[in-house]
Amino acid sequence: MVDMKQSTTYTRDRETVISLTQKLVQIESVFRNDGKGNEQEVANYVAEYLRNLNLGIEVHMEEVTPGRPNVIGIIDSKKPGKTLLFEGHTDVVTEGNRDAWTYDPFGAEIIDGRMYGRGTNDTKGNLACMITAVQSILLDQESFTGKIILCIPCDEEGLMLGIKHFIAQDWADGVDGAIICEPEENQVCIAQRGAIRLRVDIYGKMAHGAISWSGINPNWRMARFITEMEKLEKEEQERLGEDPFLKWPSITPTILQAPVLGDAQINVIPDQCMTTLDIRTVPAQNHDELLAKIEAIIARMKKSDPDFKVELTVLDNRPATYTERTNPIVEAVHYAVKNVLKKEPIYNGVPGATDGTFLHVHGIPIVTIGAGDREIPHQINEYVDIEELAETTAIYREAALLFLAGEDQ
Numbered sequence: 001m002v003d004m005k006q007s008t009t010y011t012r013d014r015e016t017v018i019s020l021t022q023k024l025v026q027i028e029s030v031f032r033n034d035g036k037g038n039e040q041e042v043a044n045y046v047a048e049y050l051r052n053l054n055l056g057i058e059v060h061m062e063e064v065t066p067g068r069p070n071v072i073g074i075i076d077s078k079k080p081g082k083t084l085l086f087e088g089h090t091d092v093v094t095e096g097n098r099d100a101w102t103y104d105p106f107g108a109e110i111i112d113g114r115m116y117g118r119g120t121n122d123t124k125g126n127l128a129c130m131i132t133a134v135q136s137i138l139l140d141q142e143s144f145t146g147k148i149i150l151c152i153p154c155d156e157e158g159l160m161l162g163i164k165h166f167i168a169q170d171w172a173d174g175v176d177g178a179i180i181c182e183p184e185e186n187q188v189c190i191a192q193r194g195a196i197r198l199r200v201d202i203y204g205k206m207a208h209g210a211i212s213w214s215g216i217n218p219n220w221r222m223a224r225f226i227t228e229m230e231k232l233e234k235e236e237q238e239r240l241g242e243d244p245f246l247k248w249p250s251i252t253p254t255i256l257q258a259p260v261l262g263d264a265q266i267n268v269i270p271d272q273c274m275t276t277l278d279i280r281t282v283p284a285q286n287h288d289e290l291l292a293k294i295e296a297i298i299a300r301m302k303k304s305d306p307d308f309k310v311e312l313t314v315l316d317n318r319p320a321t322y323t324e325r326t327n328p329i330v331e332a333v334h335y336a337v338k339n340v341l342k343k344e345p346i347y348n349g350v351p352g353a354t355d356g357t358f359l360h361v362h363g364i365p366i367v368t369i370g371a372g373d374r375e376i377p378h379q380i381n382e383y384v385d386i387e388e389l390a391e392t393t394a395i396y397r398e399a400a401l402l403f404l405a406g407e408d409q
Helices: 008-025 040-052 124-139 161-168 209-214 218-240 287-304 328-341 356-361 386-403
Strands: 058-065 068-076 083-087 109-111 114-116 147-152 177-180 188-192 194-203 250-257 272-281 309-318 347-350 366-368 383-385
Touching: 008 040, 008 114, 008 124, 008 386, 040 058, 040 068, 040 124, 040 147, 058 161, 068 124, 068 161, 083 124, 083 356, 083 386, 114 386, 124 147, 124 386, 161 356, 177 328, 177 356, 177 386, 188 328, 188 356, 194 218, 194 287, 218 250, 218 272, 218 287, 272 287, 287 309, 328 366, 328 386, 356 366, 383 386
Parallel strands: 083 147, 083 177, 177 366, 188 347
Antiparallel strands: 058 068, 068 147, 109 114, 114 383, 188 366, 194 272, 194 309, 250 272
């Protein structure tokens, strides 16, 4: 078997992806609430880069919210066949305290084979890989059938407005498989944990802490509710066992606040207590059934305590995903990894949700794979190994050609 890493194509693409990653990272695309930062500049750069290749890529830019556009690139072979989608977002999380960084968070400096900076790992490096892979296919005039869509959305790190808009505008219709370009150490991730985010408000009656019988303390009731959630978590874990890719389902109280409005005082019983639950699920769980179990717990608590007044608000509800190994998109990625890395692929799952969640809900089989240590996203001194960027580019290139080979190839 030919070693792809020794080819002139690999060498050329390696230089291209390193340069492109640096340029993308050097454009700050943190969404800042003060309005001074967003994805507009980096989206403009990507759109112009694709146009200036002069390789026949059809480029669209659509504003999702002010200053936050999606970029869409269409590569049409003009031959009937399947449609492959690559997805990589343009936004990055805040750099936090810049003084805590050893390197400029937007400098994209290369030190000892690693590039440092916000987005090198999550996920501008992989965005550069997918663009470079398609550029490489076109430069080499490789034969393929069907279409390739480059989906480059905004707001993956927030409410995922970009991918929702992309789907709402019908761009995802007719897509046969999608590669989600996220940092997964080039492991073939065929599962993702789901997410339910709940806000729980429990109401009481404000009173003097020394005269507790004159009030209704929501904190006692919240404590009992959280204890019930811990019991439910253990029940779900015992019922389902450990998922081979995603480990354990979980129910995690995160924010706990009382009072919700006004100042807290040690001698005052608050009138309201609020918590948020970050619930992470595995494919074997049904979200409607899980929410029904929580509602049943609340109903039982109300029955035993007439002063138990609670309001439950679902803030987010994203199902877990799973794609069978026999699906054509998984098989294409499998053999691409095997051909490029010269080893059997490692299968895994994504511990959180990605834009791919909504593509999955839309009926598109997804695989998540990309360069970068899985533990590094959102950290100080974020980095990616530059050789891994080159390997990922080659994997994306090979996967596209395998998936779109057509019956006569």
